[in-house]
Amino acid sequence: MDSSEKKYGAYRLFFGALATDSRLHLLNALRKGRKNVSELCQLTHCEQSLVSHNLKILEHHGMVFVEKKGKFRYYKLNEKTITPLLQLIDTHMKQYCCKILEGERTTEKMQHEHHH
Amino acid sequence: MDSSEKKYGAYRLFFGALATDSRLHLLNALRKGRKNVSELCQLTHCEQSLVSHNLKILEHHGMVFVEKKGKFRYYKLNEKTITPLLQLIDTHMKQYCCKILEGERTTEKMQHEHHH
DNA sequence: TATATATATGAATGCTTTTTCATATGAAAA
DNA sequence: TTTTCATATGAAAAAGCATTCATATATATA
Numbered sequence: 401m402d403s404s405e406k407k408y409g410a411y412r413l414f415f416g417a418l419a420t421d422s423r424l425h426l427l428n429a430l431r432k433g434r435k436n437v438s439e440l441c442q443l444t445h446c447e448q449s450l451v452s453h454n455l456k457i458l459e460h461h462g463m464v465f466v467e468k469k470g471k472f473r474y475y476k477l478n479e480k481t482i483t484p485l486l487q488l489i490d491t492h493m494k495q496y497c498c499k500i501l502e503g504e505r506t507t508e509k510m511q512h513e514h515h516h
Numbered sequence: 517m518d519s520s521e522k523k524y525g526a527y528r529l530f531f532g533a534l535a536t537d538s539r540l541h542l543l544n545a546l547r548k549g550r551k552n553v554s555e556l557c558q559l560t561h562c563e564q565s566l567v568s569h570n571l572k573i574l575e576h577h578g579m580v581f582v583e584k585k586g587k588f589r590y591y592k593l594n595e596k597t598i599t600p601l602l603q604l605i606d607t608h609m610k611q612y613c614c615k616i617l618e619g620e621r622t623t624e625k626m627q628h629e630h631h632h
Numbered sequence: 633t634a635t636a637t638a639t640a641t642g643a644a645t646g647c648t649t650t651t652t653c654a655t656a657t658g659a660a661a662a
Numbered sequence: 663t664t665t666t667c668a669t670a671t672g673a674a675a676a677a678g679c680a681t682t683c684a685t686a687t688a689t690a691t692a
Contacts, residue, residue, distance in 0.1 A: 408540040410609055410616045415540075418531035420680065424524040437639055450681060452640050462612035471638050471689040481608045488604070492597045493526055496578035500526045536650065553669055566651060568670050587659045587668050634692085641686070650677070657670070662663100 417461045422446055423454045427482060430464060434476035533577045538562055539570045543598060546580060550592035 417423060425444040429435060435443065441451050455475055458464045463482055467474045477483065493500075533539060541560040545551060553571065557564050571591055574580045579598055583590045593599060609616075 408537040408544075409620060410613045411540050411605060412535050412537050413616050413620070414605060414608070415531045415534035416679085419528050419535050421524040421528050422680080424527050424531075428524075438637095447682080448639070449641085449683080453681080456640080461616055462608065473639065481604065485601070485604055488597065488601055489527060489530060492530070492578065497526045500529050500577055504525060504529070532649080538650080554667095563652080564669070565653080565671080569651080572670080589669065636689105636691075638689080639687080642684090643682105644684105645682080646680090648677105648679075650675100652675075653673090655671085658668085660665100660667080662665075 414461050417457050417463065420454075422450060423458060426451065426454055426458065427463065427477065427486070430475060430477045431483070431486070434467075434474045436472045436474050438472075440475070530577050533573050533579065536570075538566060539574060542567065542570055542574065543579065543593065543602065546591060546593045547599070547602070550583075550590045552588045552590050554588075556591070 418427075422444065425446070426440055429440055429443045437448065437451055437455065440446075440455070441448050444451065446454075455464065455466075459466060459475075463478055464475045465478060467476070534543075538560065541562070542556055545556055545559040551559065553564065553567055556562075556571070557567050560567065562570075571580065571582075575582055575591075579594055580591045581594060583592070
């Protein structure tokens with residue numbers, strides 16, 4: 401296997417970090433300002449260990465920064481990259497959201513399927 | 517489960533479509549202008565069925581457009597979204613690429629591990 | 633120091649997605 | 663109209679990832 405194996409690695413990992421509802425939910429919550437872990441748990445309705453795992457990933461990719469303050473940890477967006485990125489996609493979605501979601505498999509549909 | 521299940525669905529799918537080497541390779545090849553499937557196979561060193569599967573996904577997300585011409589199909593970037601998106605990440609990567617790749621598991625490392 | 637609160641981590645589980653293989657479709661050329 | 667070339671598709675195998683659970687660490691407070 402040639403060197404192109406690693407060529408897109410960082411890009412793939414970066415976009416992969418944006419490819420779950422739970423992490424997108426976190427980033428969106430942080431759009432309105434910095435928050436600590438407990439606050440983020442409440443806002444996203446996710447349990448604490450998941451939030452911590454996810455924040456670690458987001459931080460590792462330079463998507464958020466952390467500030468320690470006592471026993472709390474405040475996370476905030478990397479506004480230079482993430483704000484314009486999300487804005488770009490917001491615009492894209494105005495046109496393509498429906499097409500992207502069409503044919504999407506939901507829990508509801510799967511349960512419905514079961515009852516046949 | 518509440519309605520937030522679907523809330524970020526389109527965004528998750530969009531970023532997921534950017535989270536493989538093979539599809540990033542395709543987009544990068546298209547940065548230099550439109551190409552047909554066979555050309556993209558050569559440029560990316562991927563087999564044809566994979567390229568077709570991937571192009572379908574990219575098209576479904578509004579990332580590329582297709583033009584039929586005889587028995588060929590020419591694909592081109594959605595420059596409105598994808599060009600600035602990739603540029604934004606190019607810039608981000610200048611700073612974070614190394615951190616993102618650090619600790620990354622490569623085929624080489626895994627094979628080395630095996631020999632112990 | 634003992635206890636409570638906030639956050640992080642590791643391992644296991646299950647789920648989703650990529651990739652491959654075999655085959656189908658569709659358009660042109662012989 | 664048979665053959666060839668270009669591309670698409672479906673299903674199965676392989677790979678990768680999110681989430682959970684149990685537990686650890688770290689900081690503050692009684």
